[in-house]
Amino acid sequence: MEAVTNEAPNFDFETKVVAIAIAPGEAYCLSKENLKYLKDALAGEAVKVGHQLKASLLALRKEGFDCGGPLFDTQVAHYLIEPEASHELSILANQYLGTQLIESYDPVKNVCERADAALQIKKHLTRELESRNQTNLMTAVEMPLIRVLAEMEFEGVTIDTGKLGDMSDELKKDSQRLQGEIFEMAGMEFNIASPKQLGEVLFDKMRLLDKAKKTKTGQYATGEDILTKLAGEHEIAKKILDFREDEKLRSTYVDVLPRMISRFDGRVHTDYRQAVAATGRLSSNNPNLQNIPIRTGKGKRIREAFVARDKEHLILSADYSQIELRLAAVFAKDATMLEAFKNGRDIHTTTASKVFKVDIKEVTSDMRRKAKEVNFGILYGSTAFGLAQNIGISKTEAAEIIEAYFKEFSTIKKYMDDSINFAREHEYVETLLGRRRYLRDIHSRNQTTRGFAERNAINAPIQGSAADIIKLAMLNIQQWVKQEKLKSKMIMQVHDELVFDVHKEEADLFKEHVPWLMKTAVQLDVTLDAEVAVAENWFGAHG
DNA sequence: TGTGTCACG
DNA sequence: ACGTACGTGACACAT
Ligand SMILES: [Mg+2]
Secondary structure (H helix, E strand, O other): EEEEEEEOOOOOOEEEEEEEEOOOEEEEEEHHHHHHHHHHHOOOOOEEEEOOHHHHHHHHHOOOOOOOOOEEHHHHHHHHHHOOOOOHHHHHHHHHHHHOOOOOOOOOOOHHHHHHHHHHHHHHHHHHHHHHOOOOHHHHHHHHHHHHHHHHHHHHHOOOOHHHHHHHHHHHHHHHHHOOOOOOOOOOOOOOOOOOHHHHHHHHHHOOOOOOEEOOOEEEEEEOOHHHHHOOOOHHHHHHHHHHHHHHHHHHHOOHOOOOOOOOOOOOOOOEEOOOOOOOOOOOEEOOOOOOOOOHHHHHHHHOOEEEOOOOEEEEEEEEEOHHHHHHHHHHOOHHHHHHHHHHOOHHHHHHHHHHOOHHOOOOHHHHHHHHHHHHHHOOOOOOHHHHHHOOOOOOHHHHHHHHHHHHHHHHHHHHHHHHHHHHHOOOEEOOOEEEEHHHHHHOOHHHHHHHHHHHHHHHHHHHHHHHHHHHOOOOHHHHHHOOOOOOEEEEEEEOOEEEEEHHHHHHHHHHHHHHHHHHOOOOOOOOOOEEEEEEEEEOOOO
């Protein structure tokens, strides 16, 4: 089946027609006026097959129709089979059926063609999934998750536009002032937002650096890392950084989010993509709700504009603590790390104590900061160079730290080697639930290309298993909410965090039960931990 | 359309 | 000698 909508922005689309394929080569198309004749068939237990079913479920839901029965999404199925390939229906039809999708000017013919193709492709995808042992991942995780995501998207998020409106005025004023100051210091006017012009002003005209770093296209690099190093000596660099921050926040969030509010219900509705991220994570777009600022003072005010739907509700956020490092400890069976997590110790302080060979009590904040970067670097397969760049130390010092790390955490080193060797043997790596990432570049003779594949071999099982786990938690939480007929709604997922619009009467219950369901989503050699907080807005709902 | 940059986990 | 820590999406600019 497939529902077609118009292309209205935000959540303001309207359903046009729905096509139903019932046997190979036999499909019917109904206008929205006639959908009522499909009501029972849609609600029934027959498996619903389609490409991008979430979009169809939402289109039908807006017309007041609910879909029952199991789901089979051909796009998501192919994503499990070959995550980084194109999952376009036309390509799948060509690959599995040996046919070209007929592109007609008649939207009715097109949608019937697509519904028919999806129905026919299903058996091929089912066979492929079975051969990879991914049937359970498909039927027990990804397919039920479609309904959960559809419900979250349908529910939407409330934005305090008044707050953002105030910020927009302030940001405009601030960046206007900064622009004037930058022109003054540069002795000329130019477009600060043009990296090309900016680089020429800073490094040709003002000669702030003898050997300015260039990008791969030969322009001067003017990224945050470079400007931060200049900022101590040159006031203009600091001003440019401030200007950039203001413009980023204004142009990406403050001025955009209010325009994304739906006329339908006054809320913002993201679109979670379930077949994009190579590791198994979700992504979020239109708008992206997974990169809402939090790290800076101005950023935090944007997050404060994410509020509960009314006076009867609050925002609750629950997030996993160090889930990726816990998974690394589990995969490596690292006794030191497992012990630290078991005893609820601070993992970065523990790492610092081992790497810098001091007592836990002797760990300084600088040692902890460095150890934290080392722990992240490990998850990403970092080299000494990368670590040095990232914490602003010499490559020699970074190499020493890494050497000390692998001496203390030799099982982590072994995990990394094992993972790379697994990839060399199978040309893929896999997660806890059997999700794969193919790494055919692992045999590349180009060391840069091969290096990427090796780092992916280390990182993908960790990042992907964390994605598996939060998906399981989401399924369990939604099931619980439904079973208990609760009023509160899950409204966002941000990789290791779940956000809820909770009814005040249910706040304590959710505070108790949501973290519990997150921690118990899987049983591992380490306990998972989740923190939870409730507030009037999203920023407040963080520890 | 590609590039550089930067917001998040 | 070269490139160099994972995964995303969105914006402005330049072509
Ligand atoms: Mg966390």
